[in-house]
Amino acid sequence: MMALLLAAVLALVALLPGWFGGFPPGRLLGLAAGHAGLALAGVVPAALLGLALGVLVTRPSGRALRPAADAFAAAAQAVPPVVAVALAVPAMGFGWGPTILALLLYGIMPVLRATVAALEAVPPEARLAALALGYTPAGALREVELPLAWPLVLGGLRVALVLAVATAAVGALAGAATLGTPIVLGLQNQNQILVLQGAAATASLAFAAEGLLLALAGYAAARGGRSSASPASSAGAAQSRKP
Amino acid sequence: MRAGEVGRALLGLVVLAGLLLPWLSVAPNRLLPGVAASGFAAISWAAPAALVAVVLAVPQRLPAWLGAPAALAGVALLLTATGWAAALSLEGLAPAARAGLGGGFWLGLVAGAALVVARAAALPGMGRAVLAAFALLTLLLLWQAGTFEALSLVVEYRAREAVVHAALLRHLALAGAALALALLLAVPLAWAGFRRPGAAGPVGAALGAVQVVPAIALFAALIPLLAGLLALLPALRSLGLGAIGPAPAVLATAGYLALPLWRSVLGGLTAADPAAVAAARAMGMTEGGITREVRLPLALPVFAGGLRVAVVQAIGLVTLGGLVGAGGLGALVFEGLAQFATDLMLLGALPIMALALAADALIRLLEHRLGGSA
Amino acid sequence: MIRFENVSVRFGTTEALSGVNLQVAAGVLCALVGPSGSGKSTLMKLVNRLVEPSAGRVLVRGADVAGQDPARLRRSIGYVMQSTGLFPHRSVAANIGTVPRLLGWDSSRIAARVAALLELVQLDPALAQRLPGALSGGQAQRVGLARALAADPDILLMDEPFGAVDPITRRDLRAELRRIHAETGKTILLVTHDPEEALELASQVVVLRDGAVVADGAPAALVAEDAPDFARTLLGGGQPGLRRLSLLPAEVARDGRPAPADAPRLASGATLADALSRMAESGHGVLALGDGSLRLEAVLARGR
Numbered sequence: 001m002m003a004l005l006l007a008a009v010l011a012l013v014a015l016l017p018g019w020f021g022g023f024p025p026g027r028l029l030g031l032a033a034g035h036a037g038l039a040l041a042g043v044v045p046a047a048l049l050g051l052a053l054g055v056l057v058t059r060p061s062g063r064a065l066r067p068a069a070d071a072f073a074a075a076a077q078a079v080p081p082v083v084a085v086a087l088a089v090p091a092m093g094f095g096w097g098p099t100i101l102a103l104l105l106y107g108i109m110p111v112l113r114a115t116v117a118a119l120e121a122v123p124p125e126a127r128l129a130a131l132a133l134g135y136t137p138a139g140a141l142r143e144v145e146l147p148l149a150w151p152l153v154l155g156g157l158r159v160a161l162v163l164a165v166a167t168a169a170v171g172a173l174a175g176a177a178t179l180g181t182p183i184v185l186g187l188q189n190q191n192q193i194l195v196l197q198g199a200a201a202t203a204s205l206a207f208a209a210e211g212l213l214l215a216l217a218g219y220a221a222a223r224g225g226r227s228s229a230s231p232a233s234s235a236g237a238a239q240s241r242k243p
Numbered sequence: 244m245r246a247g248e249v250g251r252a253l254l255g256l257v258v259l260a261g262l263l264l265p266w267l268s269v270a271p272n273r274l275l276p277g278v279a280a281s282g283f284a285a286i287s288w289a290a291p292a293a294l295v296a297v298v299l300a301v302p303q304r305l306p307a308w309l310g311a312p313a314a315l316a317g318v319a320l321l322l323t324a325t326g327w328a329a330a331l332s333l334e335g336l337a338p339a340a341r342a343g344l345g346g347g348f349w350l351g352l353v354a355g356a357a358l359v360v361a362r363a364a365a366l367p368g369m370g371r372a373v374l375a376a377f378a379l380l381t382l383l384l385l386w387q388a389g390t391f392e393a394l395s396l397v398v399e400y401r402a403r404e405a406v407v408h409a410a411l412l413r414h415l416a417l418a419g420a421a422l423a424l425a426l427l428l429a430v431p432l433a434w435a436g437f438r439r440p441g442a443a444g445p446v447g448a449a450l451g452a453v454q455v456v457p458a459i460a461l462f463a464a465l466i467p468l469l470a471g472l473l474a475l476l477p478a479l480r481s482l483g484l485g486a487i488g489p490a491p492a493v494l495a496t497a498g499y500l501a502l503p504l505w506r507s508v509l510g511g512l513t514a515a516d517p518a519a520v521a522a523a524r525a526m527g528m529t530e531g532g533i534t535r536e537v538r539l540p541l542a543l544p545v546f547a548g549g550l551r552v553a554v555v556q557a558i559g560l561v562t563l564g565g566l567v568g569a570g571g572l573g574a575l576v577f578e579g580l581a582q583f584a585t586d587l588m589l590l591g592a593l594p595i596m597a598l599a600l601a602a603d604a605l606i607r608l609l610e611h612r613l614g615g616s617a
Numbered sequence: 618m619i620r621f622e623n624v625s626v627r628f629g630t631t632e633a634l635s636g637v638n639l640q641v642a643a644g645v646l647c648a649l650v651g652p653s654g655s656g657k658s659t660l661m662k663l664v665n666r667l668v669e670p671s672a673g674r675v676l677v678r679g680a681d682v683a684g685q686d687p688a689r690l691r692r693s694i695g696y697v698m699q700s701t702g703l704f705p706h707r708s709v710a711a712n713i714g715t716v717p718r719l720l721g722w723d724s725s726r727i728a729a730r731v732a733a734l735l736e737l738v739q740l741d742p743a744l745a746q747r748l749p750g751a752l753s754g755g756q757a758q759r760v761g762l763a764r765a766l767a768a769d770p771d772i773l774l775m776d777e778p779f780g781a782v783d784p785i786t787r788r789d790l791r792a793e794l795r796r797i798h799a800e801t802g803k804t805i806l807l808v809t810h811d812p813e814e815a816l817e818l819a820s821q822v823v824v825l826r827d828g829a830v831v832a833d834g835a836p837a838a839l840v841a842e843d844a845p846d847f848a849r850t851l852l853g854g855g856q857p858g859l860r861r862l863s864l865l866p867a868e869v870a871r872d873g874r875p876a877p878a879d880a881p882r883l884a885s886g887a888t889l890a891d892a893l894s895r896m897a898e899s900g901h902g903v904l905a906l907g908d909g910s911l912r913l914e915a916v917l918a919r920g921r
Contacts, residue, residue: 086591207456
């Protein structure tokens with residue numbers, strides 16, 4: 001709930017100067033909606049892809065691809081999103097393209113890592129028991145492995161979403177209209193109010209995303225009768241990278 | 244067909260796709276778009292030859308000591324032929340004309356290199372070291388021989404050699420300063436958290452909250468905040484602190500590095516088995532002795548892991564320093580973005596990636612050593 | 618009911634089982650014993666295709682398992698493991714109802730079956746809605762047994778089922794298993810590294826060593842003098858004579874002559890080991906048993 005509170009305070013900080021000659025609140029809200037939409041549009045397919053890849057490399061048939069997936073994840077971690085956005089510009093031009101590419105790239109990693117870690121943390125005896133009782137491999141995955149892995153995967157989703165909000169902000173440098181736009185405008189024109197508004201709005205959106213996913217994890221944990229969501233959430237944050 | 248083979252076959256297909264895409268383009272100057280040619284058109288016979296050599300790394304039946312060097316030779320041939328083709332294509336054109344590398348080249352190069360690495364994984368450690376040394380030597384010799392001088396990227400580099408070198412040093416200095424500042428913050432906090440576990444929770448929450456703030460927002464927000472602070476306390480200005488420049492970049496970066504460092508120091512200190520600590524105490528070791536002889540050896544590999552994350556993050560995050568007037572390689576990237584000068588952008592971005600990957604690999608090696616001895 | 622024909626299993630370059638021939642008749646509780654790495658667990662997992670043979674055939678109910686759908690085969694065979702393998706995210710009732718649900722039973726039939734099974738393994742029905750994490754080791758093991766029995770399989774595979782519980786609970790669970798086996802008449806394959814458990818529960822004991830069967834027979838026969846040395850040493854626990862006496866009822870050594878008037882009386886149902894102990898504590902070489910007597914020489918003669 002701390003995160004949602006911070007999000008509300010930062011939103012006030014971002015909107016208030018608008019009535020005193022700063023960036024107009026209406027436009028800021030429009031940019032925020034675009035920003036959130038862009039982050040979601042990038043993170044949803046990326047998360048599905050990361051989940052599928054994570055499942056694939058933990059299956060017996062896909063285990064040989066595991067080193068390649070690890071190497072890919074490590075290499076992508078070493079490239080800051082701002083560089084990824086910049087590198088995509090020559091290929092895709094200014095606008096939404098480079099940002100969407102970077103969003104896809106950076107959305108896959110945390111979900112992939114969390115999925116692999118979570119599936120590997122499933123007690124091997126639970127998996128063996130599922131097979132021994134007569135679940136098909138797909139049935140064991142659906143009914144036993146994924147439900148047990150879900151809280152940790154949710155932690156990865158949270159990291160991915162927060163990272164997506166940050167990456168979308170950087171997208172402003174490549175011409176995408178997001179909450180990064182007032183920051184870039186303010187830096188170019190030495191307008192510190194604009195910079196502050198953009199920064200506060202971006203941070204507010206990130207905290208809102210964090211808070212909502214934490215609430216979702218808490219709800220899932222309460223329904224499942226477990227509290228395994230909290231170690232997962234802190235494990236994921238160390239892997240996050242800011243553009 | 245095994246999964247490893249499938250993966251390598253896919254990489255081989257990516258190399259082929261790269262050769263079919265725009266490989267080299269000739270433009271009248273550094274900013275205007277050029278006329279692109281595919282790999283097969285640009286480097287003619289070298290394209291199929293290199294492709295065949297690279298694909299030798301795919302089949303499992305071909306031994307790795309044959310496949311990996313063959314693929315390496317293929318990649319070297321791609322590089323060399325591209326350099327020569329660039330020189331050839333500029334003959335008779337105005338001096339401002341540029342031969343730029345296309346997306347296909349980068350795709351083919353990365354996929355080819357990945358194929359070499361993937362196949363070399365089957366080699367013994369010695370074999371991998373020899374192959375890596377050979378690859379570096381080849382690259383150095385090609386560079387020395389002037390093979391790449393006609394490429395737009397290299398022309399841009401030659402034109403700005405001093406600037407790029409200065410930016411590189413500046414980048415390292417900024418990252419180093421941020422790392423030092425973060426260590427100054429994280430180590431005492433971790434020690435306090437270790438001594439009084441109650442303190443660890445709030446510290447972790449605060450450092451975790453910093454992680455949620457998008458970096459571009461924190462970098463930017465520090466400018467008005469520092470400006471406000473300097474207005475209140477003008478004396479700080481005489482210490483070299485400014486609202487624009489290295490101060491916001493180092494401060495913001497250090498803010499992000501504090502969490503992985505704090506967590507790894509704390510995790511390392513608590514990594515020691517309580518039973519081992521109790522046994523040491525029972526044998527009459529002092530607290531200092533226990534920390535020195537039991538806790539630290541167990542803590543070092545964990546700490547090295549956190550340090551690796553922090554160093555890689557530092558190199559990446561400092562890039563944004565280019566936005567707030569701190570300089571560094573990020574400044575080149577943003578200047579390139581502003582001018583839509585691809586080569587300039589690459590001059591900033593490529594060293595950042597190389598630095599990050601090299602730091603990651605080096606500290607991983609260190610972790611391995613520490614983990615092995617502990 | 619279960620037959621292994623010349624079965625070998627190879628994992629990479631190591632041979633886990635080589636040329637095993639074995640038959641387990643319907644209704645028999647067969648214990649597989651041997652040191653760790655002897656292949657006893659592997660042998661058991663061949664039955665429900667958790668392990669595939671590299672050579673030979675495994676027949677269950679007269680049909681080669683190789684031709685059967687693994688999932689369907691496994692649903693027809695109960696499986697209990699040492700670490701229980703209960704699904705931590707599902708309630709006790711849902712755990713027990715796993716196989717019936719896979720078989721498509723309707724929910725009221727499953728609920729009735731779960732209630733009956735809780736009673737069979739003597740668990741409080743109030744535990745049904747708990748998660749496995751809230752159970753004690755012994756309770757979890759009982760749930761595991763109930764889950765294996767849920768669809769009323771005629772074959773039960775048990776992989777060291779009592780290995781992870783304390784000695785007192787283990788004793789209770791063994792008694793429970795003996796009772797359930799007597800009540801249901803299921804064919805049970807029990808893997809254990811505890812010779813005492815094998816001798817106490819099983820009517821057929823199979824001793825394995827380095828992937829081969831070294832002895833196969835009734836418990837008492839495997840600790841007799843003419844049994845293979847390895848089996849005798851493993852099962853005898855250093856006192857094979859005493860072990861054997863403990864496996865034989867006192868009746869087998871009774872003779873018709875009446876006992877002297879002062880001879881202590883041995884309870885009916887006692888074993889020869891009980892008789893020997895009674896003699897040692899009373900100082901008498903003759904005990905009264907039924908309307909006859911039991912003499913020290915006759916007891917000792919049975920110990921070989």
